[in-house]
Amino acid sequence: MSADTYPPQSYFAAGYGPRAWFLTTDHKRVAWLYLVALTAFFFIGGAMAVVMRLELATPQGDVLTADVYNRMFSIHGIIMVWFFLVPSIPATLGNFLLPLMLGAKDLAFPRLNLASWYVFAFGSLFTLFAVIAGGVDTGWTFYTPLSSLYSDSYVSAAAFGVFIVGFSTIMTGINFIVSVHKLRAPGLTWFRLPIFVWTMYATALVMVLATPVLAASLILIVLERVFGIGVFNPELGGDPLLFQHLFWFYSHPAVYIMILPGMGVVSEILPCFARRPLFGYRAVALSSMAIAVFGFLVWGHHMFVSGQSAYAGVVFSFLSFLVAIPSAIKVFNWTLTLRKGHITFDTPMLYALGFLGLFTFGGLAGLFVASLAVDVHLHDTYFVVAHFHYIMVGGMVTAYMGGLHFWWPKMTGRMYSELWGRIAAVTTFIGFNLTFFPQYVLGYLGMPRRYHAYPAEFAFWHVLSSTGAVVLAIGYVMPFFYLGWSLLRGSAAPANPWRASGLEWQTASPPPQHNFARTPTVTEGPYAYPEPEDER
Amino acid sequence: MSAAARTLATYLALLALLAATVGSAFVELGLGNAVLNVAIAAVKSVLVVVVFMRFLSGDALPRLAAAAMLLWLAILFGLTLAARLA
Amino acid sequence: MSERTQSEAFAAPRRELAADTFGMWIFLASEAMLFGALLLVFLAARIAYPQAFAAASGHLSLPLGTANTVVLITSSFTMALAHVFADAGRWRGATAGLAATGALGLVFLAVKGYEYRSEYLEGLAPVLGAPFRYEGPAPANAELFFNLYFTMTALHAAHLLGGIAVVGFVLARWRRTAAAGRLRRVTATGLYWHFVDVVWIFLFPVLYLIDR
Numbered sequence: 001m002s003a004d005t006y007p008p009q010s011y012f013a014a015g016y017g018p019r020a021w022f023l024t025t026d027h028k029r030v031a032w033l034y035l036v037a038l039t040a041f042f043f044i045g046g047a048m049a050v051v052m053r054l055e056l057a058t059p060q061g062d063v064l065t066a067d068v069y070n071r072m073f074s075i076h077g078i079i080m081v082w083f084f085l086v087p088s089i090p091a092t093l094g095n096f097l098l099p100l101m102l103g104a105k106d107l108a109f110p111r112l113n114l115a116s117w118y119v120f121a122f123g124s125l126f127t128l129f130a131v132i133a134g135g136v137d138t139g140w141t142f143y144t145p146l147s148s149l150y151s152d153s154y155v156s157a158a159a160f161g162v163f164i165v166g167f168s169t170i171m172t173g174i175n176f177i178v179s180v181h182k183l184r185a186p187g188l189t190w191f192r193l194p195i196f197v198w199t200m201y202a203t204a205l206v207m208v209l210a211t212p213v214l215a216a217s218l219i220l221i222v223l224e225r226v227f228g229i230g231v232f233n234p235e236l237g238g239d240p241l242l243f244q245h246l247f248w249f250y251s252h253p254a255v256y257i258m259i260l261p262g263m264g265v266v267s268e269i270l271p272c273f274a275r276r277p278l279f280g281y282r283a284v285a286l287s288s289m290a291i292a293v294f295g296f297l298v299w300g301h302h303m304f305v306s307g308q309s310a311y312a313g314v315v316f317s318f319l320s321f322l323v324a325i326p327s328a329i330k331v332f333n334w335t336l337t338l339r340k341g342h343i344t345f346d347t348p349m350l351y352a353l354g355f356l357g358l359f360t361f362g363g364l365a366g367l368f369v370a371s372l373a374v375d376v377h378l379h380d381t382y383f384v385v386a387h388f389h390y391i392m393v394g395g396m397v398t399a400y401m402g403g404l405h406f407w408w409p410k411m412t413g414r415m416y417s418e419l420w421g422r423i424a425a426v427t428t429f430i431g432f433n434l435t436f437f438p439q440y441v442l443g444y445l446g447m448p449r450r451y452h453a454y455p456a457e458f459a460f461w462h463v464l465s466s467t468g469a470v471v472l473a474i475g476y477v478m479p480f481f482y483l484g485w486s487l488l489r490g491s492a493a494p495a496n497p498w499r500a501s502g503l504e505w506q507t508a509s510p511p512p513q514h515n516f517a518r519t520p521t522v523t524e525g526p527y528a529y530p531e532p533e534d535e536r
Numbered sequence: 537m538s539a540a541a542r543t544l545a546t547y548l549a550l551l552a553l554l555a556a557t558v559g560s561a562f563v564e565l566g567l568g569n570a571v572l573n574v575a576i577a578a579v580k581s582v583l584v585v586v587v588f589m590r591f592l593s594g595d596a597l598p599r600l601a602a603a604a605m606l607l608w609l610a611i612l613f614g615l616t617l618a619a620r621l622a
Numbered sequence: 623m624s625e626r627t628q629s630e631a632f633a634a635p636r637r638e639l640a641a642d643t644f645g646m647w648i649f650l651a652s653e654a655m656l657f658g659a660l661l662l663v664f665l666a667a668r669i670a671y672p673q674a675f676a677a678a679s680g681h682l683s684l685p686l687g688t689a690n691t692v693v694l695i696t697s698s699f700t701m702a703l704a705h706v707f708a709d710a711g712r713w714r715g716a717t718a719g720l721a722a723t724g725a726l727g728l729v730f731l732a733v734k735g736y737e738y739r740s741e742y743l744e745g746l747a748p749v750l751g752a753p754f755r756y757e758g759p760a761p762a763n764a765e766l767f768f769n770l771y772f773t774m775t776a777l778h779a780a781h782l783l784g785g786i787a788v789v790g791f792v793l794a795r796w797r798r799t800a801a802a803g804r805l806r807r808v809t810a811t812g813l814y815w816h817f818v819d820v821v822w823i824f825l826f827p828v829l830y831l832i833d834r
Contacts (some may be wrong), residue, residue: 025630033772054614099631104631105627105630105631106630106631107629107631108631108632108641108645109629109645110629110630110631111628111629125738135743155773170649170652172647173652174645174647174652175645176648177645177648178644178645178648179631179639181597181641181644182630182632182640182641182644183632184636202722205604208648208651208652209604209605209651209652209655210655211652211657212652212653212655212659213655213656213658213659215656216655216659218655219773219777220660220663220773223769223773226750227748227749227750227769228748229748229766229769229772230762230765230769230772231663231667231769231770231773235762236762236763236765236766236769237665237670237671237674237760237762237763237766238667239666239670240765241620242616242620242663242666245616245619245620246659246662246663249612249616249659296608296611297611297615299615300615300619303619308607308619308620309619309622312618312619312622315618315619316619327597415738419781443700512628538731539706539709540706541702543699543702543703544699544707544770546699547695547696547698547699547702550695550698550699551692551695553690554691554692554695557827558684558831560690561827561831561833562797562834569831569832569833570832572759573827573828573831574824574827574828576827577826577827577828579821580820581820581823581824584816584819584820584823585820587702588699588701588702588705588812588816589812589813589816589817590705594639594643597640597643597644597647597653597755598643598644598647600662601644601647601648601650601651601659601780602647602651604651605650605651605654605655608651608655609654609655610656612655612659612662613658613662613665614633614744616662617662617665617666617669620666622624622667
């Protein structure tokens with residue numbers, strides 16, 4: 001990128017050297033720091049998935065030993081959950097867009113924002129060290145007593161890295177909550193906020209209140225391994241099951257950290273490319289908060305077969321169905337937004353429509369595993385693997401890609417190749433379904449997760465899944481190239497290439513250093529697209 | 537009362553409550569000891585939070601944060617203990 | 623960076639002070655979940671082994687624990703006074719309050735260190751390789767009690783150490799901080815300090831006063 005390619009007022013023009021990036025407090029540049037780090041982790045974690053699918057292409061264990069396979073899926077999970085999915089949309093698009101959408105010059109605590117990136121970098125590199133040193137074989141869930149008493153892999157180092165990264169999550173959460181409360185532009189009332197802001201707020205709430213409990217459970221694991229404190233060791237009267245309570249008190253709400261931002265992105269894209277206001281705006285906004293709160297009441301559904309009491313199982317099963325209500329409210333409202341719309345299938349819209357289908361499919365499968373009796377059959381099988389990959393990858397990663405394409409012109413001031421964009425979006429959708437739909441079948445047939453070898457009768461579905469993984473990988477690698485190309489050779493983007501509503505589109509692409517020439521005053525609600533009745 | 541005098545009065549009240557909680561430990565009350573200890577700790581915390589941390593003056597947002605904290609602690613303790621003792 | 627506010631985003635120091643205070647409260651709510659999770663672990667064990675925990679609690683030093691509680695409450699008092707002085711622009715009183723607060727924090731840590739040392743010499747500490755020595759009922763469960771005691775008090779001490787460092791930092795930069803910045807720093811440091819005090823207000827009876 002040469003200095004003369006950007007107009008002098010753009011935020012890129014503030015400096016091109018390493019100091020201008022690594023010591024910046026500009027939220028837009030911090031977003032880029034995160035984007036680079038997260039892209040690296042996405043491809044590291046993805047490469048491990050490819051190796052695992054390669055192993056599973058044949059029934060015999062021929063590529064990896066069982067032990068290496070254990071380490072492979074553990075690190076895949078740890079990297080994808082904590083070093084990609086949890087920070088994915090909030091730290092990149094959220095950091096970039098939240099102040100723009102609020103009409104603010106920056107986040108409330110710009111230096112804290114930069115600090116969060118350094119904390120993230122330190123913690124994640126620490127965990128990478130654990131991987132290079134020999135890896136972890138406990139699964140991303142660190143279940144005791146395997147993790148505390150028996151595993152001789154690098155559990156402490158990996159857990160410590162995740163613990164550190166938790167601080168960066170909390171810093172981001174605090175910054176977002178305070179910014180939404182304190183930095184809204186004049187006239188920007190709560191019910192004029194875009195849904196993306198609502199979902200960032202709900203996500204931040206979960207980050208701030210759930211992450212410390214994960215921190216506590218990881219501290220206890222490390223202390224157990226180093227000092228033998230016995231909290232999870234029955235010999236001293238400790239209880240391994242207690243770990244699962246603490247872990248899932250965080251990790252189930254963390255699922256909503258990982259999906260709410262995707263819902264926010266899709267709520268911006270669908271109205272824009274259907275040329276319609278978001279249907280049921282208030283219901284969609286409030287259901288985000290409902291998901292954040294209900295998400296804390298259901299963690300016991302991960303423990304149906306862990307030896308918790310049957311009464312607890314029944315109650316947690318019932319509570320789990322509650323989460324389906326606000327999720328369904330969203331899906332129905334998104335669908336009605338499309339009704340009578342003038343729909344165009346630009347790249348972001350293809351990803352958003354993909355999200356809509358995949359999230360619904362994954363969410364409905366969630367009702368299966370939330371049912372106590374059915375889950376006894378499906379627990380720890382590929383059905384569960386398919387279910388959460390439909391939400392996490394089919395939902396969140398698809399929304400992330402959609403958002404990246406939607407706001408790419410704003411972030412970079414460059415247009416990407418629309419043709420390649422559409423090819424990648426369709427490839428991803430096909431590859432994803434080919435990879436993960438067979439896993440529902442496998443799980444239903446009884447194939448357990450976390451095995452590197454399997455009986456020959458499962459081979460057909462595994463081969464389908466592995467083939468899909470190759471297609472999916474191609475779909476994810478393509479944007480890396482054409483988006484990168486657009487940075488160098490893309491045509492200049494206008495301020496509002498999609499004719500979208502929203503404050504971020506009212507400033508230049510790329511935005512000036514302090515976002516707006518003068519602080520905007522808001523006089524209307526979001527999604528100011530024509531109503532269906534207006535056009536009869 | 538001036539701010540400094542209010543701070544001093546709170547300090548003395550905290551010391552008196554500390555004496556009460558230590559003293560109560562030597563009276564046999566069964567489960568009552570634990571309940572009394574936590575109750576006195578709660579009163580002391582309210583004093584610190586309201587007077588030293590100026591909880592009730594200023595804008596309402598700190599109260600929102602504290603209310604969320606109490607609700608989420610209640611969820612953590614309530615559901616975990618209920619599931620374990622059921 | 624403008625002179626009057628720390629963050630680009632704020633136009634007026636008053637609004638920034640309110641945002642700082644709110645941000646600090648959210649952080650404290652987050653911290654409360656951390657300590658809450660550990661207290662929950664302790665509570666679960668205490669419910670399971672009431673006698674063993676009561677007997678083990680008697681091995682902690684009540685005089686030292688009580689004295690340390692007085693020290694910490696006093697440090698909160700001096701911190702609150704520093705805030706009152708800072709409000710009135712009486713900067714010498716504010717720095718004296720901060721200095722006293724930091725010093726009392728160090729006294730607390732010294733006493734705590736002395737307690738740790740005697741417990742270690744008794745054979746109650748989970749140090750690498752050191753055997754656990756304990757005369758009393760259900761020694762395994764008592765060991766769990768002491769390990770939880772060390773975990774929770776050490777985490778509290780680490781927070782206090784962080785608080786002392788921040789107080790030292792604020793004092794070291796005091797001359798170079800404008801009036802609005804001084805008030806903001808005293809307010810935020812004070813909120814954190816009082817929170818650490820509140821944690822101890824709960825830890826003390828929960829650990830030291832089970833059965834006397």
